[in-house]
Amino acid sequence: MIRKAVEAPRACAWVSLSDSGIPTLLSVGACPPGNEGAAALPAVYPEWLGDRAFAAAHGARFNYVAGEMARGIATPKMVTAAARAGCVGFYGSAGLPLSEIKSGVAEIKSALGPEARNWGANLIHSPQEPGQEKAVIDLFLAEGVSRVSASAFMRLTADVVRYTALGLSRAADGTIRRANHVFAKVSRAEVAEAFMAPAPEKMLQQLVAAGEITAAQADLAAQVPVAADITAESDSGGHTDNRPAAPLFSSLAAARARIAARFSLPESSIRIGLAGGIATPQSVAAAFQMGAAYVLTGSINQSAVESGLALSGRKLLAKAGPADVAMTPAADMFEQGVQVQVLKRGTLFAMRGKKFHAFYRSGASYETLPAEDRRWIDDVLGEPFEAAWQATRTYIQRVNPAEAARADADGNKRLALVARRYLFMGAQWAREGQADRTADYQIWCGPAMGAFNEWVAGSFLEPVEARTVRQIALNLMEGAARITRAGQLRAIGLTVPAELFSFRPVAFE
Incomplete structure (x- = not known):
């Protein structure tokens, strides 16, 4: 009966109280005959x-x-x-x-x-x-x-x-x-x-x-x-x-x-x-x-x-666990030290972003860094630093000429702007699904992604090809309604099995 009450949250649950105050669940739906004094636990709709x-x-x-x-x-x-x-x-x-x-x-x-x-x-x-x-x-x-x-x-x-x-x-x-x-x-x-x-x-x-x-x-x-x-x-x-x-x-x-x-x-x-x-x-x-x-x-x-x-990025997300995320510098507020949370599993983006920021915080310019670090930067950028700077400068000159002028005279600022371009491109490569840049994908996500993957494991929502915004939303709201009903029953003194505080995804029409 308890299970039926949880799995049918849109129906009233009828409860009677003994003289000792201990509740008894009588029925779900219509009030049983002869129990006109029973109390109704109202329906719970996702809406x-x-x-x-x-x-x-x-x-x-x-x-x-x-x-x-x-x-x-x-x-x-x-x-x-x-x-x-x-x-x-x-x-x-x-x-x-x-x-x-x-x-x-x-x-x-x-x-x-x-x-x-x-x-x-x-x-x-x-x-x-x-x-x-x-x-x-x-x-x-x-x-x-x-x-x-x-x-x-x-x-x-x-x-x-x-x-x-x-x-x-x-x-x-x-x-x-x-x-x-x-x-x-x-x-x-x-x-x-x-x-x-x-x-x-x-x-x-x-x-x-x-x-x-x-x-x-x-x-x-x-x-x-x-x-x-x-x-x-x-x-x-x-x-x-x-x-x-x-x-x-x-x-x-x-x-x-x-x-x-x-x-x-x-x-x-x-x-x-x-x-x-x-x-x-x-x-x-x-x-x-x-x-x-x-x-x-x-x-x-x-x-x-x-x-x-891109599908390649979505497949990486579908494998993530709750701990497979990391903080790394944000492209839009790199110099201020603002960070974003991104997917760690399957990419090197978070680590590379942090290394770029460490170079910037040290006050270095590309020209003053050791040869080994310059080679690392060129390798991550996929092109010589000077080529990356010229492409960066063209954009910055258009949107913020004063910042471009500062960078022309300040090597540390040039390094920051090129790093910002790399961080920006990480998101672009993930959108485009650029295969040779998978390690540089910037995919924003929090621990919730891993919790979701654990929840849908073994269900129709596990494959990324089956995940739609509609099915995700309806399942979350339906499940929340059932868990809320389980909480109602527990709150009035009934014993509710632990498994009824869970909900497995179902395919809605």
């Missing part, structure tokens, strides 16, 4: 897990987000598949040329139609490329992208505030409506607070003075959070602080309470979702039990058929 206001705001069936993975790893096809499955999908537009972002957005809009609201695109903080964030926001506004996931931000920027403010209006009943939604992906409370709070007055005044927003929009922006959806990014692939999920979520919940009290906002106006480590039904159920409004998956979708990663 009910999380904050129903989130799904309503974004036109989704589930409180589940297929997160953006930069450089087009989260493809338009992935976004479309996620949205059609009833989830929210984000396009991995970060790091792509504006023309490619525009065509990707057009593909999504064409596939989903003008009424679809459960999709968006990625805006990544780009301190190395002045004007890039503004250009991307301008494109999103022009193309009607109404949901933006802002990632890797260390502070609030005027362009994020502008995007939010331009979408605000006053409804007939006096409430403030959002047309543009920011999802702020953060791993620190101090960064989260800037997005949770209304936009700073000084920033709003500057935007009004520049003609970027109206005074009326500035007034509305001063009354609502910049971002109503905050994604707590725990130990994840790519940019990460390797934060444990539970302490991070608790920290952001406390930050929300502080901000709500300071600005007289209802706490419910700020939803907190959880990302990083979301890979099994247990992790999904745990996130919702902690109070997460929604969950966001990333690494595990990278192994799906809709991923922009």
Whole structure:
């Protein structure tokens, strides 16, 4: 009977209490005759897990987000598949040329139609490329992208505030409506607070003075959070602080309470979702039990058929265990020492990236390094350093001439820029599946990938050819519902076998 109650979470479970208070499970489904005084344990639907206001705001069936993975790893096809499955999908537009972002957005809009609201695109903080964030926001506004996931931000920027403010209006009943939604992906409370709070007055005044927003929009922006959806990014692939999920979520919940009290906002106006480590039904159920409004998956979708990663890279991911990841310097913030988490098994990328950064931190230039180290650099680059520098300089001269000029006079800076190009190309080679560069693949992923592989081992989802965003999402949410039901039964005093807190993948029609 206990097993039936867990495996049929959409049916009520009927329980009676003896005089001693010990519960008895009577039936699943209809209340048995003669037990009119029995108590009903309500149904658990996957659609009910999380904050129903989130799904309503974004036109989704589930409180589940297929997160953006930069450089087009989260493809338009992935976004479309996620949205059609009833989830929210984000396009991995970060790091792509504006023309490619525009065509990707057009593909999504064409596939989903003008009424679809459960999709968006990625805006990544780009301190190395002045004007890039503004250009991307301008494109999103022009193309009607109404949901933006802002990632890797260390502070609030005027362009994020502008995007939010331009979408605000006053409804007939006096409430403030959002047309543009920011999802702020953060791993620190101090960064989260800037997005949770209304936009700073000084920033709003500057935007009004520049003609970027109206005074009326500035007034509305001063009354609502910049971002109503905050994604707590725990130990994840790519940019990460390797934060444990539970302490991070608790920290952001406390930050929300502080901000709500300071600005007289209802706490419910700020939803907190959880990302990083979301890979099994247990992790999904745990996130919702902690109070997460929604969950966001990333690494595990990278192994799906809709991923922009080449088949060779997806096969490497499918072999990963929870410990087969490593930290290495980030291409976009190499000089600052910012790191990303990548796949270690089957590649040498993490080790090579760290060695490049050690050369840079030592203050060396290519010319001052020992001959052995110069040979190593040329071998890893696959070409002489000077050729790599000329190709790098051509690009840097176009996007940031001042930085190119600095590098012309500073050998250490030249070494850093060439290293950044190598790190950047690692992701490109993985996307293209370049066979002779497998050892240099940069594949962003966290420990969740290994946990997912362990969960699906021996099931229909084990082969990468069978992994779709839809099947992954539906299995995670169905499994989470069953585990939540098992938790309900245990919480009222019933003995629930340990194996019922597990769920094996099944193929959904």
